[in-house]
Amino acid sequence: MQADDDQGLRTAAGGASVAVAEAARQQAVLARKAGWHDQALALALDAADESALRALGNIGIAQRGLLIQCAAYTVAHQRDQTGMRELTREAAAIARSLGAVTHLRDTNGGFSQATVQLHLISAESTAGDPSAAIAAADALAPQALPTTERRALYFTDRAKAFAHWGRRDECIRALLQAEYWAPQETHARPAVKTLVSGLLVSGRTTPELRGLAARMGVPHS
Numbered sequence: 001m002q003a004d005d006d007q008g009l010r011t012a013a014g015g016a017s018v019a020v021a022e023a024a025r026q027q028a029v030l031a032r033k034a035g036w037h038d039q040a041l042a043l044a045l046d047a048a049d050e051s052a053l054r055a056l057g058n059i060g061i062a063q064r065g066l067l068i069q070c071a072a073y074t075v076a077h078q079r080d081q082t083g084m085r086e087l088t089r090e091a092a093a094i095a096r097s098l099g100a101v102t103h104l105r106d107t108n109g110g111f112s113q114a115t116v117q118l119h120l121i122s123a124e125s126t127a128g129d130p131s132a133a134i135a136a137a138d139a140l141a142p143q144a145l146p147t148t149e150r151r152a153l154y155f156t157d158r159a160k161a162f163a164h165w166g167r168r169d170e171c172i173r174a175l176l177q178a179e180y181w182a183p184q185e186t187h188a189r190p191a192v193k194t195l196v197s198g199l200l201v202s203g204r205t206t207p208e209l210r211g212l213a214a215r216m217g218v219p220h221s
Contacts, residue, residue, distance in 0.1 A: 017052040021063045025070050032074045044071040062103035062111040065094035069111075069119050076123040084127050092116045102146045114144040118154055125161040133161035142181075152182035156192055163195055172199065172209050179212065187216045 024047035031040035047053075048067035053060035072087035095113040102112040117140040124133035137158045142151040155178035162171035175196065178186045186192055196213050199205075200220045213220050 017050070017056060018059060018063050021047045021050065021053055021060075021067060025067050028067075028070050028074065032077060037074055037078050040074045041071055044068070044074065058098055058101075058103055061094060062098060065091045065098075065116070066111045068094065069116060073119065073123050073126070076127040079128055081124075081127045081129060084123050088116065088120050088123060091119075110146045110150075112146070114140060115146070115150065118145060118150060118157070121154070121157040121161065125157065125164055130161040130165035134158065134165070137161065148181050149185055152178045152186055154178075155181065156186065156189065160191075160195060163198070168199065168203055171195075172206065172212070175212060176208060179215070183215075192216070193218055 024043050028040040028043040028047075031037075031043060044067045048064045048071070053064045056063075068087055069091040072084050072091060075083040075087060092113065095111065095116045098112070100112070102110040102115070117136060120136040121133050121140070124130070124136055137154065140154065142154045145151050145154060155174045159171045159174035159178065162168075162174060175186070175192065178192070193216055196209070196216060196218045199209055200213055200218065205220070210220060
């Protein structure tokens with residue numbers, strides 16, 4: 001009975017450590033969105049350095065990787081490509097150490113080698129290198145991602161990179177692929193609506209683009 005009680009206490013303590021780390025990650029995300037990049041970076045990296053996470057086995061290691069991935073995306077917003085890539089390589093190494101299994105499935109789509117690579121697509125584009133973002137996308141098979149929502153995000157991130165690169169036709173094709181995987185989520189995302197609206201006024205429209213705009217409720221002339 002004592003052994004069972006001790007195991008239960010350890011499990012509860014481990015769950016609490018992961019919850020604290022996830023709360024720190026969410027706070028870092030909010031700080032980044034508010035433009036408080038230094039604070040966001042400190043929140044994520046300080047939480048990743050907590051020794052309690054390292055003692056939890058794969059779940060703790062995966063949560064640490066997710067925090068480092070969060071820090072990398074914050075650095076991308078600071079247009080620090082070198083720092084972003086260094087942190088992403090660290091997150092990728094953590095994912096490789098865990099093998100092919102996706103961990104933390106209930107947390108932001110999970111943590112695995114595939115989700116780190118997905119993160120890199122958006123991070124490269126945000127840091128100012130859309131061609132590197134497309135290269136990162138080409139290195140990832142969307143079928144390796146754990147959910148249809150993640151696969152749709154793959155194609156919307158790919159579309160944004162093509163848009164930043166001035167590759168209009170490829171951007172539209174990627175948006176249509178995102179719609180195929182997760183139509184409701186794709187239609188509802190404000191960033192996608194903004195992208196489609198911009199395409200409508202910035203160049204030649206096609207039946208495919210006009211149809212997508214109509215399905216999303218984006219007005220066009």
